[in-house]
Amino acid sequence: xTHSIIIPDLGATGGDVKIVEWLVREGQHVDAGDTLxxxxxxxxxxxxxxxxxxxxxxxxxxxDEERLPGDVVGxxxxxxxxxxxxxxxxxxxxxxxxxxxxSVSRVVRRLTASPxxxxxxxxxxxxxxxxxxxxxxxxxxxDVVAALEGQPVAADxxxxxxxxxxxxxxxxxxxxQLFLQGLVPGTLHQCxxxxxxxxxxxxxLRRDDMIFSTHRxxxxxxxxxASLNAITAEIWGKATGCVGxxxxxxxxxxxxxxxxxxxxxxxxxxxxxxxCAMAFKLQGLDxxxxxxxxxxxxxxxAFHEGLNLAAVQDAPVVFVCENNxxxxxxxxxxxxxxxxxxxRAAAYGMRGYTADGMDVExxxxxxxxxxxxxRLGKGPTLLEYRTYRYxxxxxxxxxxxxxxxxxxxxLARDPIExxxxxxxxxxxxxxxxxxxxxxxCQREIExxxxxxxxxxxxxxxxxxxxxxx
Amino acid sequence: MGMAEAxxxxxxxxxxxDPTVLLLGEDIGVSGGFGGGFTxxxxxxxxxxxxxxxxxxxxxxxxxxxxxxAAMAGSRPxxxxxxxxxxxxxxxxxxxxxxxxxxMSNGQVRVPLVLRLPVGASQRGAQHGQCxxxxxxxxxGLKVVCPATPYDAKGLLLASIRDDNPVVFFEHKLLYGGKxxxxxxxxxxxxxDVPVEDYEIPLGTVAVVREGGDITVxxxxxxxxxxxxxxxxxxxxxxxxxxxxxxxxxxxxxxxIEQSVQKTSRLLIVEEDHLTGGWGAEIAALxxxxxxxxxxxxxxxxxxxxxxxxxxxxxxxxxxxxxxxIVSTAMQMTR
Numbered sequence: 001x002t003h004s005i006i007i008p009d010l011g012a013t014g015g016d017v018k019i020v021e022w023l024v025r026e027g028q029h030v031d032a033g034d035t036l037x038x039x040x041x042x043x044x045x046x047x048x049x050x051x052x053x054x055x056x057x058x059x060x061x062x063x064d065e066e067r068l069p070g071d072v073v074g075x076x077x078x079x080x081x082x083x084x085x086x087x088x089x090x091x092x093x094x095x096x097x098x099x100x101x102x103s104v105s106r107v108v109r110r111l112t113a114s115p116x117x118x119x120x121x122x123x124x125x126x127x128x129x130x131x132x133x134x135x136x137x138x139x140x141x142x143d144v145v146a147a148l149e150g151q152p153v154a155a156d157x158x159x160x161x162x163x164x165x166x167x168x169x170x171x172x173x174x175x176x177q178l179f180l181q182g183l184v185p186g187t188l189h190q191c192x193x194x195x196x197x198x199x200x201x202x203x204x205l206r207r208d209d210m211i212f213s214t215h216r217x218x219x220x221x222x223x224x225x226a227s228l229n230a231i232t233a234e235i236w237g238k239a240t241g242c243v244g245x246x247x248x249x250x251x252x253x254x255x256x257x258x259x260x261x262x263x264x265x266x267x268x269x270x271x272x273x274x275x276c277a278m279a280f281k282l283q284g285l286d287x288x289x290x291x292x293x294x295x296x297x298x299x300x301x302a303f304h305e306g307l308n309l310a311a312v313q314d315a316p317v318v319f320v321c322e323n324n325x326x327x328x329x330x331x332x333x334x335x336x337x338x339x340x341x342x343x344r345a346a347a348y349g350m351r352g353y354t355a356d357g358m359d360v361e362x363x364x365x366x367x368x369x370x371x372x373x374x375r376l377g378k379g380p381t382l383l384e385y386r387t388y389r390y391x392x393x394x395x396x397x398x399x400x401x402x403x404x405x406x407x408x409x410x411l412a413r414d415p416i417e418x419x420x421x422x423x424x425x426x427x428x429x430x431x432x433x434x435x436x437x438x439x440x441c442q443r444e445i446e447x448x449x450x451x452x453x454x455x456x457x458x459x460x461x462x463x464x465x466x467x468x469x
Numbered sequence: 470m471g472m473a474e475a476x477x478x479x480x481x482x483x484x485x486x487d488p489t490v491l492l493l494g495e496d497i498g499v500s501g502g503f504g505g506g507f508t509x510x511x512x513x514x515x516x517x518x519x520x521x522x523x524x525x526x527x528x529x530x531x532x533x534x535x536x537x538x539a540a541m542a543g544s545r546p547x548x549x550x551x552x553x554x555x556x557x558x559x560x561x562x563x564x565x566x567x568x569x570x571x572x573m574s575n576g577q578v579r580v581p582l583v584l585r586l587p588v589g590a591s592q593r594g595a596q597h598g599q600c601x602x603x604x605x606x607x608x609x610g611l612k613v614v615c616p617a618t619p620y621d622a623k624g625l626l627l628a629s630i631r632d633d634n635p636v637v638f639f640e641h642k643l644l645y646g647g648k649x650x651x652x653x654x655x656x657x658x659x660x661x662d663v664p665v666e667d668y669e670i671p672l673g674t675v676a677v678v679r680e681g682g683d684i685t686v687x688x689x690x691x692x693x694x695x696x697x698x699x700x701x702x703x704x705x706x707x708x709x710x711x712x713x714x715x716x717x718x719x720x721x722x723x724x725x726i727e728q729s730v731q732k733t734s735r736l737l738i739v740e741e742d743h744l745t746g747g748w749g750a751e752i753a754a755l756x757x758x759x760x761x762x763x764x765x766x767x768x769x770x771x772x773x774x775x776x777x778x779x780x781x782x783x784x785x786x787x788x789x790x791x792x793x794x795i796v797s798t799a800m801q802m803t804r
Contacts, residue, residue, distance in 0.1 A: 275539040
């Protein structure tokens with residue numbers, strides 16, 4: 001049977017798509033998922049995979065030729081020697097990327113290298129799987145050069161990520177222990193288990209990029225570099241708190257590092273981050289806004305309205321969904337029919353990717369690519385990271401709704417242990433050095449709590465301050 | 470210049486002088502379109518482009534949310550709800566976000582946005598004509614403005630755009646003016662001169678639009694004009710009403726109202742908002758607290774009843790405070 005190969009709708013602004021090169025010759029066999037050809041749009045260079053196995057029989061659009069999405073550029077058959085049927089016949093079934101949604105999400109998950117880096121790697125027959133990104137971004141040309149020269153990738157970035165994740169984990173656990181002793185005022189929504197998402201995303205941002213966090217903000221704030229003393233004092237309701245005691249645990253901020261007041265209305269920060277990004281764009285700035293939210297937020301209207309507006313405005317915003325499987329106590333299967341929340345991006349003509357949120361390197365590679373796209377004016381992206389919340393939704397939630405087996409399986413994928421092993425085995429960082437980092441974090445945390453406890457309470461008069469500017 | 474033109478003029482001036490001012494709303498900038506529900510933004514996208522006059526999807530929550538985010542990032546957005554009633558789709562963004570961000574940040578971020586709401590009964594029924602000022606006066610952190618004249622509309626809108634706080638700006642549909650099919654059939658003719666210059670009317674001020682010594686009548690928007698008509702009838706009966714246009718509800722210039730009540734000893738409040746929990750109830754409470762001993766009669770309110778807004782002309786006449794009701798209530802109070 002003959003199948004036509006079609007230029008997918010790549011979510012570009014429309015117009016021509018240029019064929020860069022075919023990676024398969026006529027007559028050659030391909031498996032589903034193998035890259036057939038590379039195209040260039042006004043937005044990016046992308047590899048177009050085959051969606052079924054077969055033989056490439058005819059190339060109808062060659063390198064440097066331009067076509068429109070939906071155009072047939074080649075023909076495949078199931079066997080190597082069968083007759084090719086007229087491609088315009090009704091029986092012809094497309095094999096590549098008929099639906100924009102499918103093609104885009106499949107292409108995206110491979111997109112962890114810049115087009116130039118990919119091109120260079122291809123020229124040298126270097127498998128990108130053997131190239132490590134040196135910093136918190138997708139594989140760049142310098143990484144390919146380093147790999148070609150046989151140089152090891154610097155471990156600095158990974159060590160910094162380890163330190164940041166340890167700080168978050170130890171801080172949250174320290175608070176939890178104090179909470180069990182009745183020493184933490186107010187509410188508590190903790191992020192143990194989700195550290196890789198916060199750190200992987202924020203380590204790819206600039207200081208002047210803005211993040212909009214949630215009722216579970218500690219990881220995002222610390223990953224963005226917020227003051228540990230100020231957020232700790234805020235949790236204890238002190239005058240030295242990051243927002244003077246007006247916020248509490250769910251409303252943490254550090255404006256000096258672009259961490260806006262975290263928002264405790266589920267999904268509300270999605271349109272807000274969008275508007276922030278629209279303002280950046282209008283002001284001619286190359287700053288990026290990031291909205292963090294959970295899987296539960298994907299079912300509130302603000303998600304739909306915000307993503308759609310961001311898409312039509314090409315707003316430089318990245319939507320980061322931390323899919324920890326539970327909206328408070330309700331499992332995602334009870335509330336949502338689709339398996340990949342990132343697929344919803346297709347409904348807005350946006351790119352959407354699902355990735356492992358327990359792997360800080362994978363998180364970072366994907367986030368860096370999305371952030372770079374946003375910064376270059378190529379519009380928003382929805383990133384879904386699969387992760388797990390080790391503790392309850394909020395204080396006093398013993399998680400009676402989660403099976404032990406499920407919890408064990410996620411704990412076995414712990415993002416910090418994963419980096420510890422990688423640093424130790426792949427980069428030769430000793431246990432002793434890693435232990436030193438942990439001790440330093442612990443001391444910093446204990447000092448922050450001491451600072452908070454020793455700080456004065458806000459004055460009664462300050463209750464009336466800052467209603468209006 | 471009618472009120473729609475005056476508002477447009479204010480936005481044009483603000484946008485020319487300040488590149489951070491941008492407009493968001495449904496149908497506000499479409500080329501060949503109608504400039505929002507009531508022509509207020511007509512032509513502005515021709516001058517300022519579609520990047521600054523942004524046609525949004527029908528997504529009120531995203532319109533207001535984006536305005537909040539843009540304001541936090543240094544822009545001065547002016548967001549339009551096509552009808553004021555639609556703001557309820559965006560109430561989280563208005564009440565939980567716009568109103569609270571400055572406070573929640575302990576003064577570290579500002580949210581300088583204007584939310585324009587066309588309101589007022591105009592034979593469109595319960596979901597296209599409510600006056601809902603009190604819902605916003607009850608939310609700390611929002612300024613609430615409600616002009617009655619083109620002159621005030623322009624000066625108050627310029628002041629609102631340049632204010633560093635979220636301002637909910639009510640515009641009564643029957644006061645817009647306009648021409649041809651775009652003019653509301655029950656429109657009030659307002660012959661005010663509006664200067665072409667840039668001028669601001671400070672928020673937090675009221676206007677004494679008619680002086681009189683027998684009764685103070687406080688009203689806003691369309692009700693100011695009904696109160697003025699009533700005052701002419703009352704004058705023929707020998708009753709001189711002092712009419713105060715409460716063009717800004719938050720912040721509230723209660724002192725001017727109090728001074729007037731000290732002079733007249735009577736207070737009548739006229740509002741198209743519902744009676745129960747309306748802004749009129751708040752004014753009544755404030756005057757009772759501050760000037761009870763000056764009063765010669767109970768404070769009275771003429772307000773919309775506690776029912777949804779009906780559509781038919783006969784029902785709407787029964788719903789919206791009329792000149793006759795104002796006159797008869799004032800007569801009872803001064804008898």
